[in-house]
Structure formats: C-alpha cells, structure tokens
Amino acid sequence: MKFPIRLIPDGTNLPFMDWVRIRTPISLALIVLSFALFFTIGVNQGIDFKGGTIIQAHNANGPVDIGTVRGIVDGLHFGDVQIQTTTSNGQTDALIRIALQPGGETAQTAVVDKVKAALGSDYTLENVQVVGPTVSGELARSGTLAVLFTIVGIMAYIWFRFEWQFGVAAVATLVHDAILTVGFFAVTRIDFDLQSIAAILTIIGYSLNDTVVIFDRIREILRKYKQLPIRDVINLATNQSLARTIMTSLTIELALIALFAFGGPVVRSFTAAMIWGIFVATASSIFIGGPILIYFNIRPKVVEERAEAAAAERKTDTTAAGA
Amino acid sequence: MLHFPRWQVIGIILIVFLGFLAVIPNFLSKDALAGWPSFLPKSQMVLGLDLQGGSYLLYEVDKNDYMDKRLKALTADVRQTLLTNPRIGYTGLGVEGQAVQLRIRDLSQLDDARQRLDKLRNPLDASVLSAGSVYEFDLTVGDDGLARFTYDPAGLTQRTRQIVQQSIEVINRRINGLGTTEPSIQRQGDDRILVEAPGLGDPSRLKALVGQTAQLEFHMVDGSISAQQAAANPPKAGVERVPDKSNPQLIWEVEDQALMTGEDLSDAQTAFDPQTNEPIVNFRLTTGGARKFGDVTAKNVGRPFAIILDDQVISAPTIRSPILGGSGEISGGFTVQTANDLAILLRAGSLPAKLTIVEEQTVGASLGADSIRAGVAAAIVATVFIAVFMILCYGILGLFADLALIANNFLMIGILTTLGATLTLPGIAGIVLTMGMAVDANVLIYERMREESHAGRSTIAALDTGFRRAFATIIDSHLTALIAAIALFELGSGPVRGFAVTLAIGIISTLFTAYLVTRLIVSGWVRWARPKVVPL
Numbered sequence: 001m002k003f004p005i006r007l008i009p010d011g012t013n014l015p016f017m018d019w020v021r022i023r024t025p026i027s028l029a030l031i032v033l034s035f036a037l038f039f040t041i042g043v044n045q046g047i048d049f050k051g052g053t054i055i056q057a058h059n060a061n062g063p064v065d066i067g068t069v070r071g072i073v074d075g076l077h078f079g080d081v082q083i084q085t086t087t088s089n090g091q092t093d094a095l096i097r098i099a100l101q102p103g104g105e106t107a108q109t110a111v112v113d114k115v116k117a118a119l120g121s122d123y124t125l126e127n128v129q130v131v132g133p134t135v136s137g138e139l140a141r142s143g144t145l146a147v148l149f150t151i152v153g154i155m156a157y158i159w160f161r162f163e164w165q166f167g168v169a170a171v172a173t174l175v176h177d178a179i180l181t182v183g184f185f186a187v188t189r190i191d192f193d194l195q196s197i198a199a200i201l202t203i204i205g206y207s208l209n210d211t212v213v214i215f216d217r218i219r220e221i222l223r224k225y226k227q228l229p230i231r232d233v234i235n236l237a238t239n240q241s242l243a244r245t246i247m248t249s250l251t252i253e254l255a256l257i258a259l260f261a262f263g264g265p266v267v268r269s270f271t272a273a274m275i276w277g278i279f280v281a282t283a284s285s286i287f288i289g290g291p292i293l294i295y296f297n298i299r300p301k302v303v304e305e306r307a308e309a310a311a312a313e314r315k316t317d318t319t320a321a322g323a
Numbered sequence: 324m325l326h327f328p329r330w331q332v333i334g335i336i337l338i339v340f341l342g343f344l345a346v347i348p349n350f351l352s353k354d355a356l357a358g359w360p361s362f363l364p365k366s367q368m369v370l371g372l373d374l375q376g377g378s379y380l381l382y383e384v385d386k387n388d389y390m391d392k393r394l395k396a397l398t399a400d401v402r403q404t405l406l407t408n409p410r411i412g413y414t415g416l417g418v419e420g421q422a423v424q425l426r427i428r429d430l431s432q433l434d435d436a437r438q439r440l441d442k443l444r445n446p447l448d449a450s451v452l453s454a455g456s457v458y459e460f461d462l463t464v465g466d467d468g469l470a471r472f473t474y475d476p477a478g479l480t481q482r483t484r485q486i487v488q489q490s491i492e493v494i495n496r497r498i499n500g501l502g503t504t505e506p507s508i509q510r511q512g513d514d515r516i517l518v519e520a521p522g523l524g525d526p527s528r529l530k531a532l533v534g535q536t537a538q539l540e541f542h543m544v545d546g547s548i549s550a551q552q553a554a555a556n557p558p559k560a561g562v563e564r565v566p567d568k569s570n571p572q573l574i575w576e577v578e579d580q581a582l583m584t585g586e587d588l589s590d591a592q593t594a595f596d597p598q599t600n601e602p603i604v605n606f607r608l609t610t611g612g613a614r615k616f617g618d619v620t621a622k623n624v625g626r627p628f629a630i631i632l633d634d635q636v637i638s639a640p641t642i643r644s645p646i647l648g649g650s651g652e653i654s655g656g657f658t659v660q661t662a663n664d665l666a667i668l669l670r671a672g673s674l675p676a677k678l679t680i681v682e683e684q685t686v687g688a689s690l691g692a693d694s695i696r697a698g699v700a701a702a703i704v705a706t707v708f709i710a711v712f713m714i715l716c717y718g719i720l721g722l723f724a725d726l727a728l729i730a731n732n733f734l735m736i737g738i739l740t741t742l743g744a745t746l747t748l749p750g751i752a753g754i755v756l757t758m759g760m761a762v763d764a765n766v767l768i769y770e771r772m773r774e775e776s777h778a779g780r781s782t783i784a785a786l787d788t789g790f791r792r793a794f795a796t797i798i799d800s801h802l803t804a805l806i807a808a809i810a811l812f813e814l815g816s817g818p819v820r821g822f823a824v825t826l827a828i829g830i831i832s833t834l835f836t837a838y839l840v841t842r843l844i845v846s847g848w849v850r851w852a853r854p855k856v857v858p859l
Contacts, residue, residue, distance in 0.1 A: 003715075004714075004715060004717050004721065004858075004859065005716055010773075104679075105679040105681050112683070124687070125525075125687075126687035127685065127686050127690055129684045129685075130680070130682065130684070131682050132681040132682060134383065134681050135682045142813075146810050146811065146813055147810075149810050149813060150806060153806045153809075157802065157803060157806060158803075194819050197819075198749070198811055198822055198823075201810055202756070202807060202811070202826070204807055205808065206760075206804070206807075208804075208806075209763075209801075209803050212796075212799045212800055213796055213799070213800055216796045217796075240774070241770075243770050247716065247766045247770070248759075248760075248766050251709050251713070251759045252756065252759030253759075254709055254759065255705040255755050255756055255758050255759030258701050259701045261704070262700040262704050263697050263700075263701035263752060264701075264748070266694060267749065267751075271752070274756070
C-alpha cells in the first residue's frame, strides 16, 4: 500500500451533474418521509420541551428490580410514567420518567418528594431533573428562534461574501439537512430536547461550512475559466473539493464515534444525531448545494452564452479530430 | 508565506507557551497551587454541576401571590389612613380583581381623601434613566367619590426587580446561616433567581431553607372552630381564618391586624425547654417591637395569641403576664433541626414574596465523576483516532497537523481556564468536536498544496501557494461555523451554552493553530530538511 494513503484518487472526475435523476428523487423522498414521520408519529419530545420529571434511582443493595420500582411508582398515580434501566458506574439503576402533572409549578417539585418517600431509604436519587410548564414553553420557543436566527444570519453572511444565489442554495441545503435530522429523531425515537436543537444547529453550521468550501471553488473557477459552461464549472469544483470534503467529514466522524462509544450516556443521543447529520451534510453539500446553483443565473447571461458556444465549438473540434 | 519575521516566530511560540501554562493548574491540587509563584496563572477550570454533582434550582417570584397579598395589605392601609383624624367616611372598601376599590361618602371630603390616598401609592426608587418617579399603584378618584388603586405596569416590573434583589439578600443570609455549602445565587432575567449548590447530594433541606417565605406574624386569637364549621359559616368582619400546623381539622380565628411581624425580631436562637427538654426557638425583639409587645400583652392578660408562620398557626400560647423584657419563645413540636432552621429563617428575615421552583436538577457526585471519566476517555480516543488518521493520509505533514492539534488543545483549554468558563459535559463534547474540525484547515491547505504541486509548481512554491490560496476558504468556513456557535449561545440554558462557548473558542483557536502554527512548523521543516518533492 502506498503511503500516505489517498482516499480520493487524484484526477477523480465523477459526473455529479449527471446524477440529478437519482439524486433528486432520493432527496425528495427523504424529505417527504421526514415530514410524514414528523406529522404522524412525531418526535419523542424530551423533558425540556414537554416538562415533567426524570429521576434516576439507585438501590444501595444492588441492581434495581424494575418490577418493584414500577409497582411503587404506579401506586402514586402520576399518569404517564415510563421506567427503564440505565447503567452508570457499572451499576444498574432505574430511570423513572414522569409526565407533567396538572397543577402548575409546585405540583412538579412535589413529585420528587413523593417518589423519594415512596421508594424509602434503600434508594438514593442519583439524578433528578424537573422542568415546570413555564420553562418548557420558553425553551421550545427559544429553540425554534435559535434555529431561525442561525438560518437568517447564515443567509446574510453568504449574501455578503458571494452572490444572493449562493445564499439561497446554501440555505436550501441546510434546511434539507435540518429536516432530515428531525426525521432521524422521529425514526430513532431519541429524546428530542435542547441538546437535539444544539445538534441541529451544529449540523447546520457544518453543512454550511462544507457548502461554502465548494462555493469558494466554484467562484474561483468561474473567474479563472470564463469560457467554461456553468455545468462543468460546478462539476469541476465539486470534484476538486471532494478530497477535502471527505477527509474533513471523516475526521469529525472519528471524533464523534469516540464520543459516542466513550462519552457516556448523557451525550449519546446528541452524538448519534451528529453522526447522522454530518453524513447528511456531507452528501448534501456534494449532491445538492453545488448542483442546485445551475438553476440560478450565477454568471451574466452574455458571458454564459459565449461560454456555451465556445464549448460547442470545442466539441465539434474534438469530433472532427476523432473522425 | 513561508518566511516569518523573528517577532512573529517569537509571538506564536509565546502564545502557545502561555496556553500551556494556563492549562497546568488544572492538573495540580489546591495545595500545590498555593506554593505557585504569583506571576504564573493559578485559575482552575470550574466544573459544571453535571460533572461535580450538585443541585440547580431555578426559582420564580410568584407575582400573583405577591399581588394578592399586597392588595390585602393596601386595603388595611386605606382603612387606617381614612379612619384616623379627621375621619373620612367610606363604603365598599375591598379588593376587586386586581384593584382596591372604595367609595367616599361625603363628596366635600373628596380632595382631602385624594391627598391622603395619594400617599399610599408607594413611590419606588426610580432608575437613573426614567424621568420622574415610578409608583407601584395608579390612583383614580372619580367625582362621584369612587376611588380605585390599580397596579402601574412599569411600577410592577420595577417592584418585581426589587423583590428579586431583596430575595437574593435574604437567601444569602439564610445560606450563610447554614454554613456548610457555598451555593451561588444569581438573578436570572426580571423575575427569576438561580441557586446552584455544588456537591450537594440531597437538596431537600436547601429547598426548605430557600423556598420558605418565613413570614412570621403574631395575632390575637378570637376563637377556634373545626374545619366543617368553617366551611359552613363565613368569617366575621375583621377576622381571618388560619389553619393549625399540626392539626388540619383545627381552624383558628384571629384578628386580621397583626400585633407584630418578623421585622420586629432582632435575633432568634435554638434552645431547649428546661421542663420538657423539647427544642424551642428563643427570640429577642427590637426596641420598638419590645414596647409594642409589652403594651399588647399588658392589655390582654389571660387571652391567647397565635404565632403564625406562612399562614399556619404554629402555637397559640395564653398570655399569663405582661411580657416586658423584649424576648419570648416559640415552641411547637420541633425537632432539633426544624428548630434550628426556623431560627435561621427568622434571623435572615422573610422573603418579600413567595418563590416557586420552575426548574430543578440534581446530579449525584458519583454520576458526575463518571461523566468526567467518560469525557476524558472520549477526548483521548478522539485525539488518537484523528492523529493516526492524519498521519496515514498526509504523512509527515499529517504529523505537523497533529502537533498543531495538540497546541490547539492546550490553547483552547487554556483560554477556557483563563476566562473562568464552566466546563460541562456538553462542553467536553464541544472540545472533542472541535478537534475534528481543527484539522479541517490543515486538510484544506494540504489538498491545495497537492493541486499546486500537480499543476507543476516547484516544491517551495506549491507549499507556499497552498497556504495562501487556502486562507480565504478557511476564513469563510470558520466564520460560518462561528455564526452557528453564536446562535447556540443565544439559545441559552447552562449545558448548551457550555457547548457553544467551547465551540466558539475552539473555532478561533484552530484558526490560529492550524494556520499559523502549522505554517511555522512547515517553514522550519523546509529550511531544515530541504524537501525535493511535496510529500503528499
């Protein structure tokens, strides 16, 4: 094996622009699927947005028995209660999730005291989280605002650095990535909470970073080869940035895999979403961000016509030479 | 691009070295740091509650409760003002929704009434910026004699801020009285208070101490009835009904005017009743309070009075003789701890309004330690993964990128430490993620070098152009990532903020290390090894 390794061979020239017939249906199907899932089964809203109580109960005498804990907690009649096991510190604890109780803020904090009293002195509460109705409403609002704020900020930046067409293409790409990530949450049933919003925002940031690098290259080629048709410009730019796109995604995925495997349960759902999101963002910057620019007029019309004419001429030349 | 003036070389090395110095204290014990020379950085990274364990309690001022209570008090004040010399007759005084309303009987006294009532509007300390002073209440007096107090919106906001400020002071005194933990107490927004207590496994005592209003009042007792009787009969005028603390079936009827409140107390201490050996709370009154109490007890020998804490009667002793010494005791089935806590509460004073918990999180210390171990393990594994991957793909230049990555880790943690940022588990995730992104600039530069070299440039020229051409792209990609980080920070809430801060600092420090540090290393290497080809 040659060293250093080349993951993307030199001179790679894949016809990205020709794959529109495969790419568009796949991406549209995934978007429709994400929407369908979101509006039918929805995402599994976490405590941050729904409010409620999560208690991790640890039994000093050994691993907890879920049945016993369930029996005790069911006796308190809290309505929607989920109990599962969780492992931390090599010990098996019970994770009790209790839905928001009617009766405002004070009713929520009372839940913890009741559970603690009912479980008795054999159990210690390792991790308790209570989110009341006021805060959960606010968090949902500020989460949505943060995503919108990011998208607008990014559009403004790209508009400032490039032409407005690039801004629209970049936003189309990152909206695509955000929707597919929400779809991921709907499929996996991972808790959708503030950390998930953080994951979506980071993915948006990364998606953009990836797209911008390709845009930079497109702009450079546009300036350098005034005679090249847009289609070829985009294809060339995508191919030239391909090695970088793949390399950077891989290093980030490596870091994320380390986090997923060793980072503990608290960051696991966040990392899972990120692993998927980075994958989607990479694919979309290659297959959507650049190619979508063909639908916009990114070069003044006159220049473009001249470029096409020149290309047609070259083609006749080569045909003639071949004949 | 590959040539560096001497000052730049020194500058870059110095910055990396400073970052390294700032990181060191994190690995030293507090004792070792004490012997550290004073010119070296000493600050250690603060661990978030999710890493060291502890309680996070977010309180909100219960505005409705405050407004209701305040209107009741205002009603009493109005009565007091209008009935004292000369007396102004009125009818229908009472709380109407969120207003206090009354009608002046004699319209010829209307101007006098207006002047007297105006004094009850409660001016608040106006802020420097606002013109004129803000009042808590707006007063309208109609020509038909109808007077109405309503809350002034600006005044209410101002009052809420004052309440938060006063509450923080009271909570501080209470927690100092407890003397064990060192929680941080901060204002959040207009009407919230955040209490963070590191290292506290069970917050129930803290919650009891912080959340209790501790409004102490002494009232003369009119009589007592059962809960059933109370439900059947409406209370008489001027009488308030208060439930008993230990017996929920017992309802006390007390005069609605308080004889004394917690403000008349100057001190409170736990003691033991010499006869029953039961824990009690001894209190001392202020001079004014002592005089008032002496007068009242002298007039009412043989009658009981109720000691009411937060709308519950703790006890209702009978006055056997006038109490003139300015001290007394409260007994009521306390344990040593509850008596002790009550003494702390009475010493610290009452909260100006009820506080409710809107968010609460408690993490056990062992769970926190677990999270730190997991975070550090993930960081180490990620570093090794990326380092090996970079060497596999870029050979010696990959090694240089790894050196820059390590410099970046020092710099990032150094900056976080110096800024006094709080490290949370999402923050560690941010650091790990930044490592993945840190080598992105290197990848951009190296790919560019390859292209330039394939395009037929000489080795030095290819290396040089690689750095130059990649720069604009690196700036673009980093700035866009920074926008996302800022949005994340705006999103707020503790852990996510920790992630945003590390991400933002990481983006800036990688710009420095990947671009300048790598370039410096490459420049040194070119001079020393004189490479014939670009080793990519």
